[in-house]
Amino acid sequence: MNARSAIGWNLRKFRVARGLSQERLALEAGIDRAYLGRIERGSENVTVSTLELVAKALEIPVGTLFEEPEPGSTRPGPLRSGRKARRDRAQ
Template identity: 50%
Template sequence: MDVRERVGWNVRRLRVEKGMSQDHLAYAAEVERAYVGYLERGKRNATISTLEKVAKVLEHDVSELFAIPPKNASPIAALKSGRRKV
């Protein structure tokens, strides 16, 4: 797993733990919704400033986005579809 995939895995993990949609995270972090999807899939190189905004919305320190996933970690399950209360 390269660093982009690691950051993406952690963004998704923290977002799903909070029950937050990609749309909500993108809006609160002032980034495009598609960008959050690319970031979670490890397809974009995010700037430190963007990672800082995302971490702040997720209420974690930016260093948490670089945490190494456990060796037996399974993919993060998606949230149930549909509208969520914010």
């Protein structure tokens, strides 16, 4: 796996684990959502400065984005579609 693919794989893994949409993460990192999508697909040659913004928004060390996935790992799945349930509603 090349570096761009590993970065995209890890980015999606951490984004989905935090329950963030691409749009929400892009907003928090201050980058374009379409650009974030291209990073996740491994088709963008992203700068370290941009990776620092994304890592900060995900609250992870930037180095974790460079780690190779375990051999045989399945690609991280998408978030569930639809709106999240509101937790602050009075019952």
